[in-house]
Each structure stands twice: as C-alpha cells, then as structure tokens.
Amino acid sequence: MAHWTPLRSLRHSLRLLCLTTLLVALPAVAQNWPTKPVTIINPYPPGGGMDVVLRLMAHELSADLGQSVLVDSKPGAGATISAGYVARSAPDGYTLLGSTSQHAVSPSLLKGIPYQFIESFAPVAVVAESPFVLIVRPGLNVETVPQLIELIKSKGGSMNFGSSGPGGLPHLAGVMLNKVTGANVTHVPFQGTAPAFTALLGGQIDFLFGDVSVMPSVVAGKVKALAVTTEKRIPQLPNVPTMTDYFPNFSFVVYIGLEAPAGTPRAVIDRISATLQKTTRSPAFIQRLADASSTPRYLGPDEFNAFKTAEFRKYEQLIRDAGVKVE
Numbered sequence: 001m002a003h004w005t006p007l008r009s010l011r012h013s014l015r016l017l018c019l020t021t022l023l024v025a026l027p028a029v030a031q032n033w034p035t036k037p038v039t040i041i042n043p044y045p046p047g048g049g050m051d052v053v054l055r056l057m058a059h060e061l062s063a064d065l066g067q068s069v070l071v072d073s074k075p076g077a078g079a080t081i082s083a084g085y086v087a088r089s090a091p092d093g094y095t096l097l098g099s100t101s102q103h104a105v106s107p108s109l110l111k112g113i114p115y116q117f118i119e120s121f122a123p124v125a126v127v128a129e130s131p132f133v134l135i136v137r138p139g140l141n142v143e144t145v146p147q148l149i150e151l152i153k154s155k156g157g158s159m160n161f162g163s164s165g166p167g168g169l170p171h172l173a174g175v176m177l178n179k180v181t182g183a184n185v186t187h188v189p190f191q192g193t194a195p196a197f198t199a200l201l202g203g204q205i206d207f208l209f210g211d212v213s214v215m216p217s218v219v220a221g222k223v224k225a226l227a228v229t230t231e232k233r234i235p236q237l238p239n240v241p242t243m244t245d246y247f248p249n250f251s252f253v254v255y256i257g258l259e260a261p262a263g264t265p266r267a268v269i270d271r272i273s274a275t276l277q278k279t280t281r282s283p284a285f286i287q288r289l290a291d292a293s294s295t296p297r298y299l300g301p302d303e304f305n306a307f308k309t310a311e312f313r314k315y316e317q318l319i320r321d322a323g324v325k326v327e
Contacts, residue, residue: 060276
C-alpha cells in the first residue's frame with residue numbers, strides 16, 4: 001500500500017477543489033450564456049450550399065440569443081480541419097461545428113485524424129437534408145432502377161459510373177449499388193459534380209449519383225432521374241421513387257446540423273437546439289431550403305447522436321467491405 005504523505009494529501013485536495021470548481025462553474029456558464037459572439041465553423045469554402053444554410057441558422061440564432069453569430073470557413077482535408085478545430089475548442093458554447101455527412105465518412109478513410117468522431121463532440125441538432133439523384137446518360141434507354149440493374153448485369157463489367165471524387169458520398173452510393181446487386185460497375189472519379197455531369201451528358205459515363213446541382217437539368221428533362229437517395233420522396237421530384245423502394249437502407253443524404261465540443265453544458269446545447277427547432281418550422285427557412293433543393297429535417301441532441309453514430313457505422317462497414325481507399 002502506498003504511503004499517504006502530506007504532499008499526496010494536498011494534491012488530492014487540489015484535484016477535488018478543481019473538480020468541484022468546474023462542476024459549480026458549468027451551471028453558471030449555461031445560465032449566463034451567451035455573453036459574447038458565437039462562431040459556427042463551416043467545413044467548406046464560403047459561398048456554397050453549406051455556407052448558405054449555416055448563415056440562415058446563424059441569423060435565426062443571433063435574433064433569438066441576442067448575440068452575434070458568425071460563420072467562419074475552415075475547409076480542407078475531407079472536412080477534418082474544421083472538426084479538429086472545434087474538437088480542440090473550449091466546451092463553452094461559443095464555438096460550434098457546422099456538421100455534415102462528410103464528417104461521418106472521413107474517419108474511416110483518412111489516417112491520423114486528431115479527434116474521435118463520436119466522443120469528441122456533443123450533437124446539437126440537424127436542421128436540413130438534401131438527396132443525391134441517380135441519373136443516367138442520354139440514350140441509355142432505361143426508365144427505372146430495375147431496368148438499370150438488368151442492363152448492368154447483361155453487360156457484365158463493361159458499364160461505369162461517375163462521382164464527384166473518391167471517398168465522397170456519390171462514390172459510396174455507387175459502391176453500395178455494386179454491393180446490393182452483386183454487380184461490378186467501374187468507378188470513374190472526377191473533381192466535382194460539374195465535370196462528372198458534363199461527362200454524363202457526353203456519354204463518357206453511364207450513370208451518376210449527382211448532388212442537388214443536377215436538379216435543374218432533371219426538372220428541365222435534360223437527363224432522366226431514376227431515384228433519389230433520401231428515405232422519402234422529395235417535393236422537387238414528387239414522381240421520382242427512392243432507392244429504398246428497391247433496396248432497404250439504401251439511404252445517402254447530405255445532412256446539415258450543428259455540434260459542439262464534448263463537455264459543453266447540456267443547458268447550452270438545449271437552448272441552441274430549441275431555437276433551431278423553431279427555425280425548421282419557419283416558412284422563410286423552408287422556402288430558402290427549397291430554393292436550394294433541400295428540405296428541413298429536425299433532430300434534437302439525442303436523436304442526432306443516434307443518427308450520426310448509425311451513419312458512421314454504415315460508412316465504416318461499407319468502406320471496409322469494399323476496400324475503398326483515398327490516396
């Protein structure tokens with residue numbers, strides 16, 4: 001048994017004092033919060049769809065909280081730079097992460113990430129989601145997902161699909177299609193959806209899981225949409241079925257929400273989440289999302305935690321099974 005010296009006793013007392021001080025201070029922080037501006041970290045460059053939604057959230061939060069809410073972009077490294085920055089921030093509610101689907105994918109693709117996807121963050125809320133759209137090149141002469149699958153199997157391994165880049169959700173959606181059908185369609189990566197879509201129009205690739213930027217071309221009839229990757233049909237394409245109509249659990253969505261550093265007081269998280277819940281019911285917010293081909297979807301802290309964990313496990317398993325690598 002170790003000898004209990006006065007010095008060890010003093011150290012033990014100091015630890016207890018620090019812990020007690022922290023436990024006492026947290027409710028006070030939550031009660032007075034916010035007393036200064038709040039910053040939301042955007043994982044992508046300014047001006048994109050994520051930036052638009054985060055600024056809408058920031059506007060609503062600022063009005064409700066009585067403090068400025070700013071959006072600051074820290075893009076790069078598969079959205080891990082932004083997540084790492086927030087994970088290292090003080091858990092006081094003043095630095096929040098603009099959370100999105102790529103955060104659930106990157107930990108299974110990239111090595112040496114300086115945070116834990118589950119343990120390093122406290123989920124606050126999801127406010128919106130957008131689909132990917134399975135579109136086929138002009139002249140492919142298929143009208144439904146079953147027809148596409150039949151054609152793929154009849155062609156052996158000669159067909160291909162494009163994506164916005166290796167390791168992104170459109171790539172993983174194509175990998176999932178191979179997995180559930182037993183097909184071997186070749187992946188052709190591009191640097192973004194725009195060049196992939198151009199290749200589709202030019203007949204260089206057979207199909208593509210495109211993001212919402214392809215929606216105007218679908219609505220205009222320039223390309224045929226076979227399915228969307230949300231669990232429910234979307235208002236913008238009400239006659240287009242979902243992939244889950246054909247394959248259970250074939251859901252790939254871009255979610256947008258907020259997370260805080262782990263240890264942020266629950267009272268602070270609940271206050272932000274309550275404001276965002278009201279925001280998702282705002283007609284103006286709903287219309288702005290519709291203009292961006294997105295829809296409101298509110299998940300509170302506990303629901304978001306379960307959802308993000310399930311998303312992480314899904315992508316982790318898919319990436320492992322398919323041997324997906326990003327060089």
